[in-house]
Amino acid sequence: MDSLTQIILGAAVGEAVLGKKIGNKAMLYGAIAGTIPDLDVLSAFFTDSVTALEMHRGFTHSILFSVVFAPIFAFIVTRYEKFKNLKSWSWLFFWAFITHPILDAQTTWGTQLFWPLDIRLAFKNVFVIDPLYTIPFLVLLVLSMLQKKDTQKRRYYNNLGLIISSSYLVLTMVLKGISYQTFTKELATQNIQYKEIETKPSPLNSILWTANVEKENEYLIGHSSFFDKNPIQFYHYPKNHELLGNLIQQPKVQRMIAISKGWYTINKKDDTLYFNDLRFGTLSIKPNAENFVFKYKIEVDANGVPFFIEEPKEKNDAKKLISELWERIKGN
Structure with missing residues (x-):
């Protein structure tokens, strides 16, 4: 805390x-x-x-x-x-x-x-x-x-x-159990096959809950408020683990994967790789948001050893998130 x-x-x-x-x-x-x-x-x-x-x-x-x-x-x-x-x-x-x-x-x-x-x-x-x-x-x-x-x-x-x-x-333990049932029932209704699901409360409250859902080649993220009246929308995040290439064998990369418990995506921008820890979600609940709470730039030295540098967070993102949360808590 x-x-x-x-x-x-x-x-x-x-x-x-x-x-x-x-x-x-x-x-x-x-x-x-x-x-x-x-x-x-x-x-x-x-x-x-x-x-x-x-x-x-x-x-x-x-x-x-x-x-x-x-x-x-x-x-x-x-x-x-x-x-x-x-x-x-x-x-x-x-x-x-x-x-x-x-x-x-x-x-x-x-x-x-x-x-x-x-x-x-x-x-x-x-x-x-x-x-x-x-x-x-x-x-x-x-x-x-x-x-x-x-x-x-x-x-x-x-x-x-x-x-x-x-x-x-x-x-909150009870609410977590209720939200878990809501998410799993919705996944079944939408005929979504998945490997694993984890639920957690969204920032600053215990009314709006978030689910991370693992599929074979992607993750789904969905939000559910206890005031929702419509079905849950799940947004797609490709794993892109293959972008790591040979770096996947590096001890530091393996350690980061262990830290994230395997819940991570990789994206590439201007020939630079980024490691996104999916457990903590994004600083936005808008569809397909990519401003992850914990995002690390991967830099590789002359010996091929990777280093992880945490990307700074934008203060405006936090302000926008509070506004988005307030609207989403009231239901979809």
Whole structure:
């Protein structure tokens, strides 16, 4: 999830663990701890794009990291804080650390919760930024913060925030199941034969859902709102995997394919190849849009080794997407 949401979650967890004993400091330390797993993004400054993508949401988002580093951070804090209970501080850091990847596992990218095992959990039931999850949580956290540390109201508001946010995640799981049934029934109605289908919510909401459908030589992308009255339209995206040619044998290309879980297309423009990660879709829901969220230019050095360079995103695309989403959510 986005940084603000992880800060809110960390603060709420910190309050639940130690708020009664140290007041707002529990929220402060919980908020800080809730952002620590995302420090793995710093790897982008020291490694190539492929390695950085492999490391993202890896070790720092694992149970192992939470277990090992929680007491270390707790020990450091007890060196200068008046409250010296090592066990209590360890619990605060552990729960702030572990809830971060558990929440991230609900998104499309997922997390390697069981690192070093090569298992990435990605339930794809919530978008990385979802106001319906974040805003009520934030309001209740602020209300809790304004209460004295030993009052019942403080715990009530904080616990209510945790309950509502967690319940929303459960609800999105149900909505994902409903949308899956809608997509598969529509594919059957349209006599579309396919190999695999994956569904996920569209940006900023849980009403409009997107399906990626794999066929032999192409992918289909369709959108379905719970307010739709007409059949789903699926748009075609040729795989074009053959454009990679001999590059398909290169380790970095194989690693990128593994990162994308095989959901990728290749396109060529002015003799330059582009790798499009289909899992995250496009910054538009218009028919056959090609402004993919994650698009990488493939550059090949003199030794024939490919390098992946992420294409910058256009700010105007994001603004247009919000407008398009609002219209499409209301139904087709």
